Amino acid sequence: MSSLDTRGATAPSDQTVSSPSNGLTAESTVGDSLQSRNDPGTQLSSRTINQNQGTQREGNNTSNTENNDDQPCQSCGAFPAKFQCSACQSVRYCSQECQAEDWGIHYRECAEILAAMKQEEEQGRQRSDEERQDVEGGNSGSRDRIRSRLPPSGGNVLGEEAENVRAVANQPRRRPREPRRRPQLTPEQRAAYEEAERIADMKFYMLQIYKIIKPVVVCICLSILWVKISMAGSDYRPTQSSYTVYRESPTSTPSQNFLGSLANAGIIIGQIVVVTIIIVILFKRGHIKVLIGFFMIVVAMLLGFMGYILILNLIQVLRIPLDYLTMSFALWNFAVTGLLSVFWKGPMWLQQVYLTIMSSLMAFSLTGLAEWTTWMLLALLVVWDLIAVLCPFGPLKILVESSRNQNQEVPALLYTVNAVWFMASPPNSVLDREANRVKELNETMGASFERDSNTSSSTVYSGGHSRAAGREGGASISSSHTSGPDPMFNIGSSRISRTSSTIALVPNTAAAPGDSNNFEMRERTRSGGSSTSPLIGLNDSAGNGAGSVPRQPPSARQRGDERDVGSRNQAQDEHEEDGDDDDDGGLKLGLGDFVFYSVLIARAAMFDWVTTMCCTVAVLTGMNATIFLLAIYQKALPALPISICFGMLFYFATRFALVPFLAAIGPSQVFI
Amino acid sequence: MTLLTFFGCALTAYGPGLAIFFGCVAPNAQLVILMVSSMFFWLLSLLLASAIWFLATNSRQTYTSTIIYTILLQEMFRWFLYLLINRAEKGLNMVAKHPKSRFNRSGYAFSAGLGFGLMFGIISYITQLVQSLGPGVLMCISCPSVSLYFISAITTCIITLHHCLWMMISFTGFTQRSYARILWVLVSHYGASYLTLLNSSRTVTLGCAYSIICNIALLFASAIIAFTDLRNLHQKFT
Numbered sequence: 001m002s003s004l005d006t007r008g009a010t011a012p013s014d015q016t017v018s019s020p021s022n023g024l025t026a027e028s029t030v031g032d033s034l035q036s037r038n039d040p041g042t043q044l045s046s047r048t049i050n051q052n053q054g055t056q057r058e059g060n061n062t063s064n065t066e067n068n069d070d071q072p073c074q075s076c077g078a079f080p081a082k083f084q085c086s087a088c089q090s091v092r093y094c095s096q097e098c099q100a101e102d103w104g105i106h107y108r109e110c111a112e113i114l115a116a117m118k119q120e121e122e123q124g125r126q127r128s129d130e131e132r133q134d135v136e137g138g139n140s141g142s143r144d145r146i147r148s149r150l151p152p153s154g155g156n157v158l159g160e161e162a163e164n165v166r167a168v169a170n171q172p173r174r175r176p177r178e179p180r181r182r183p184q185l186t187p188e189q190r191a192a193y194e195e196a197e198r199i200a201d202m203k204f205y206m207l208q209i210y211k212i213i214k215p216v217v218v219c220i221c222l223s224i225l226w227v228k229i230s231m232a233g234s235d236y237r238p239t240q241s242s243y244t245v246y247r248e249s250p251t252s253t254p255s256q257n258f259l260g261s262l263a264n265a266g267i268i269i270g271q272i273v274v275v276t277i278i279i280v281i282l283f284k285r286g287h288i289k290v291l292i293g294f295f296m297i298v299v300a301m302l303l304g305f306m307g308y309i310l311i312l313n314l315i316q317v318l319r320i321p322l323d324y325l326t327m328s329f330a331l332w333n334f335a336v337t338g339l340l341s342v343f344w345k346g347p348m349w350l351q352q353v354y355l356t357i358m359s360s361l362m363a364f365s366l367t368g369l370a371e372w373t374t375w376m377l378l379a380l381l382v383v384w385d386l387i388a389v390l391c392p393f394g395p396l397k398i399l400v401e402s403s404r405n406q407n408q409e410v411p412a413l414l415y416t417v418n419a420v421w422f423m424a425s426p427p428n429s430v431l432d433r434e435a436n437r438v439k440e441l442n443e444t445m446g447a448s449f450e451r452d453s454n455t456s457s458s459t460v461y462s463g464g465h466s467r468a469a470g471r472e473g474g475a476s477i478s479s480s481h482t483s484g485p486d487p488m489f490n491i492g493s494s495r496i497s498r499t500s501s502t503i504a505l506v507p508n509t510a511a512a513p514g515d516s517n518n519f520e521m522r523e524r525t526r527s528g529g530s531s532t533s534p535l536i537g538l539n540d541s542a543g544n545g546a547g548s549v550p551r552q553p554p555s556a557r558q559r560g561d562e563r564d565v566g567s568r569n570q571a572q573d574e575h576e577e578d579g580d581d582d583d584d585g586g587l588k589l590g591l592g593d594f595v596f597y598s599v600l601i602a603r604a605a606m607f608d609w610v611t612t613m614c615c616t617v618a619v620l621t622g623m624n625a626t627i628f629l630l631a632i633y634q635k636a637l638p639a640l641p642i643s644i645c646f647g648m649l650f651y652f653a654t655r656f657a658l659v660p661f662l663a664a665i666g667p668s669q670v671f672i
Numbered sequence: 673m674t675l676l677t678f679f680g681c682a683l684t685a686y687g688p689g690l691a692i693f694f695g696c697v698a699p700n701a702q703l704v705i706l707m708v709s710s711m712f713f714w715l716l717s718l719l720l721a722s723a724i725w726f727l728a729t730n731s732r733q734t735y736t737s738t739i740i741y742t743i744l745l746q747e748m749f750r751w752f753l754y755l756l757i758n759r760a761e762k763g764l765n766m767v768a769k770h771p772k773s774r775f776n777r778s779g780y781a782f783s784a785g786l787g788f789g790l791m792f793g794i795i796s797y798i799t800q801l802v803q804s805l806g807p808g809v810l811m812c813i814s815c816p817s818v819s820l821y822f823i824s825a826i827t828t829c830i831i832t833l834h835h836c837l838w839m840m841i842s843f844t845g846f847t848q849r850s851y852a853r854i855l856w857v858l859v860s861h862y863g864a865s866y867l868t869l870l871n872s873s874r875t876v877t878l879g880c881a882y883s884i885i886c887n888i889a890l891l892f893a894s895a896i897i898a899f900t901d902l903r904n905l906h907q908k909f910t
Contacts, residue, residue, distance in 0.1 A: 199766040206767050210701035213708075609798045614715055617791065621712040624705055653719045661722035662799060669812070669820060669871035669880075670735045671796055671827055671864075672721070672742040 099192055205631045209624055212589055215356050216597060216623065220616055222360035223598035226310060227367055227605045229317050236312040238368035248370040261372035269380045273395075276388065280395045284402045296343055299358065303335040306361040359591050363598030367606065374603050378644050381596060385638040400636055593639045597623075600647045607655060610662060614654045618646035674806035677821060681804050685797050685825040689790050689832045696783075702767050703783040710753055710787030710839075717749035718742070718795060739865045746788075747858055750839065753784055754846045774905060777847070778840055785839025789832035797828040813872045814879030823880045827868055830887045834864055837894040844901045856897065860890050 084092045091106060093099040099106075230237050245267065246260030282291050308331055315322055338354045340346060369377065388396040597619050604615040622643030630637050665672065697703045721742040731737045757764070757780055764780060765771050803810070804821040812823045838857045845853030867886050870879035 202763055203767045206701040206705065209705055213704070609802055610795055613794045613798060614719075617708065617711045617715055620708050624708060650715070650719070653723070657722040657726040658719060658795075661725045662796065664725075664732060665735060665738065666796070666799055667810070667820075667872075668735065669824055669827070669868060670739070671792075671824075671831055671868040672718075672739055672746075 099196070201631065205627060209627045212627070213620060213623070215352060216589075216594060216620070217616075219356045219359045219363075219594045219598050220601050220619070222357065223363040223367075223602040224605045224612060226313070226360060226364040227602045230313045230364070230367075231606060232317045234313045234316045236309055236316065238306075238309060238365050246373075248372055257372045258376075261370065261376040264370070264373040265376035265380050268377055269384055272381075272384065276395045280399045280402075283399060286406070292343070296339060299342060300335060300339055302358055302361055302365075303338045303354075304331065306365050307331055307334055310361065310364065355591060356594070359594035360598055362591075362595045363602050366595070366599045367602045371603070374599065375648065378596065378600060378648060382641045382644050385640040389636060389638040397636075589639060593643075596640060597643060597647070600644060600651070604647075604651050608659055610659055611651060611654045614650045614658070615647045618650040619643045622646040674804065674809075677804050677809070677819065678801065681821045681825040682801055684822070685793055685801065685828040685832075686790075688829055689786065689793055692786055692836070693790065697786060700769070700783075702764050703779065706757070706764070706780055707783045707787035707790075709756075710784035711791040713749045713753045713756075714746065714788045714791040715795070717745045721745045735869060736866075739862070743858075743861050743865055747842075747861065750788070750842055751846065754843060757781075757784065757843075774909060775902070777843065778902060778905070781840045781843035782836055785836035786832075788839060789835030792835055793828045793832045797824055800824050812880050813874060814870060814876060815881065818880065823871060823884070826884055827871070827887065830884070830891055831864060834860075834887075834891055834894065837891070837898045840898045841894060841901070844898075853897070856894075860894060864890055 091102070093102065246264050248257055248260065252260070279291060311327060311331060314320065315327075337346075337350075338358070341350045342354055342358075366374070388394040391397065600619065601612060601615050604611040620643075622645070623639065626637060626639050626642050629642075693707075697707055721738075724741055724745075725732060725738055728737075761777065761780070765776055768776050768779075770776070800821055804819075810820040812818050812820045815823070838861060841853050842857045844850065845857065864887050867883045867890075870876055870883040873879040876882065
């Protein structure tokens with residue numbers, strides 16, 4: 001049971017480029033590819049080759065010294081590689097440092113190998129009898145072992161080798177019944193694993209921040225643009241809402257302003273609170289369709305009316321000659337496309353574009369509020385956000401919990417990094433799908449349930465979730481954020497209920513609602529080609545989609561491809577496994593956060609450019625800080641407070657000190 | 673003309689900085705995050721400086737004294753940023769593309785410096801840039817034939833690049849406790865800033881040209897120091 005078996009199998013796939021393989025490995029490589037070429041047609045020849053391999057390997061097993069020299073270190077390629085991954089025993093390392101370094105890449109393979117082994121253990125028990133009938137007794141053991149050790153996601157497979165690996169992966173894989181050696185972790189190894197996990201976590205969060213920063217920046221820039229356009233002498237600025245009771249005037253005293261704006265903001269906050277509570281109640285009672293209808297109306301109105309006002313602004317400021325007919329036609333198409341892509345289906349980039357535009361439109365509509373009211377509203381929102389997310393009976397917290405209990409996404413407007421999940425399916429269909437899922441999961445990788453105690457019973461999502469499984473199985477140490485009982489979450493709602501103001505880590509929801517979509521997309525891309533797949537990907541390189549991550553580091557893309565090929569191989573007979581890999585949640589930021597960040601900056605944009613830029617930097621820093629806190633606390637956190645506090649602080653500091661300062665030194669061209 | 677001036681000045685001032693950003697920094701998540709936080713730090717230092725300026729009502733128009741505490745504060749925050757990065761370096765290295773590369777720290781220093789530089793450029797030039805859209809034009813006081821916007825754009829660009837190099841040099845200085853480097857950064861920072869006083873000088877003819885030329889010379893000197901450090905780093909281990 002040494003790692004050699006896998007090494008032989010992985011060699012063509014994993015290290016095609018630079019594998020410093022000596023004679024033995026090369027030989028087994030040839031053997032394997034031969035085997036796969038011949039299979040399933042000519043069983044006999046392949047079997048003999050396998051047989052040879054098997055004996056060869058077993059021979060190696062007995063002599064450990066030879067074994068060590070045999071395989072290069074997975075990370076740095078050096079000899080001798082004396083250590084092996086104790087969980088899957090398939091890769092070798094020269095030192096623990098190297099292992100720690102490689103763990104970020106290896107842990108997925110590790111999880112898959114483990115899952116495959118478990119599964120084959122199950123299947124092997126059932127099928128070993130029928131197997132015996134066509135294969136003579138003793139040979140089956142060695143052959144099975146070779147097959148079983150194939151890591152499902154081979155790696156950087158190119159060209160025809162991909163075919164080979166797939167062909168091999170297609171065959172029934174079985175595992176002999178001899179007990180697997182339990183990994184024994186020394187304290188150092190344990191520390192190395194913990195370290196590796198920390199690295200993986202860090203990478204995960206870094207990339208999540210990176211991916212969430214882009215849409216936020218775009219949304220902010222759009223709001224600044226709308227504000228600047230509308231301020232360039234347009235008659236169609238958004239006006240103060242009709243339900244505000246107090247109207248600021250230049251002559252009123254600060255105390256009047258304060259009290260009046262407090263009243264105005266109080267009214268708006270009151271509406272937000274009421275709507276949030278209504279949504280929570282509706283959700284708890286399971287009236288999902290009502291909620292979806294409500295959100296559809298809101299989105300349609302936002303796109304329609306605010307789009308109309310914005311177009312009027314554009315037409316007037318840019319002096320575009322346009323008749324009403326054309327405009328209404330364009331507007332109708334714009335709004336309906338948005339509605340369809342957001343609530344039904346559409347390319348992911350389109351959904352993301354619409355979400356960003358919607359947020360900026362919402363922020364634009366809120367710039368109609370008077371100045372004092374805006375600041376008061378933002379301050380009160382911070383307080384409300386803290387209460388709603390962190391208090392024991394905060395509505396958003398309740399929403400989170402009930403969503404967890406009901407195994408269901410809240411149909412609020414979230415911007416996910418990987419994809420946009422809007423729709424929660426109605427409970428019945430979810431349940432059906434869940435039932436199917438459970439069944440299939442039990443069939444395919446039932447064994448993994450035994451391992452993950454917390455995933456086995458209630459939470460179906462995490463049961464199949466290979467990130468969690470990988471963490472736990474691969475490292476034999478309970479992992480950080482996926483092992484908890486579903487550390488999700490997010491949601492929110494506001495006045496018009498698009499203000500979810502929570503930042504959330506959702507590692508493993510989003511599976512159910514998007515599952516069908518996910519599958520369609522994957523099927524499509526499978527025929528299309530690997531690197532353009534919109535949804536296939538691991539969590540850090542997820543969203544290979546053209547729209548979502550335009551500038552992806554090459555390594556991640558490569559890994560994405562690798563993963564893609566891997567899942568293709570695997571997916572032939574078992575969709576579920578890679579299905580679970582793909583819809584790794586990622587960070588979710590409520591659109592409400594987008595909106596209110598943009599409101600703050602749009603308000604700053606109405607004053608000055610310097611203030612605008614300062615507030616932007618402050619808000620982005622606050623957001624980064626929030627996500628780092630999220631990484632530390634591993635639970636849903638309100639995303640508004642830090643950013644908005646920074647933003648407000650910087651706004652006033654800039655407005656009253658920095659701008660006069662710059663105005664003094666600017667014209668004399670002194671640079672400091 | 674105003675639109676042409678606007679785009680010309682914008683690209684002159686921010687073109688190199690943005691090109692570096694999109695070419696070198698943007699593909700790396702951790703560098704982007706580092707850059708945002710260094711922008712924040714620079715902003716903090718400038719806000720403090722402006723608060724001092726706001727309180728010191730008597731010396732508001734004497735630029736020589738304003739420059740003293742502004743630059744001192746910037747260097748202080750550079751040091752704070754160094755301390756922060758020093759603490760976070762392990763984490764940053766873990767997620768870096770080459771976790772054991774010894775050039776990582778230089779990379780962090782460079783992107784942090786770029787953050788300083790870009791924020792500097794934005795804060796000190798964006799108002800003038802918007803003014804360049806019209807309707808009128810301001811001329812540089814010491815060189816009345818060139819517009820103020822263009823001179824400022826060039827100066828902004830140079831100092832943006834300066835900030836990248838200063839950060840690299842001072843990080844080496846802080847790490848190796850080489851006071852000469854820290855002193856060089858401080859002196860050249862003061863030098864670059866005081867040189868810009870020539871822009872509005874009425875006594876020195878063509879002051880803006882001297883200012884720009886001397887600044888470029890300083891830039892070259894800093895670049896030589898930074899590249900020598902990098903080469904030493906390279907040779908020490910090979």
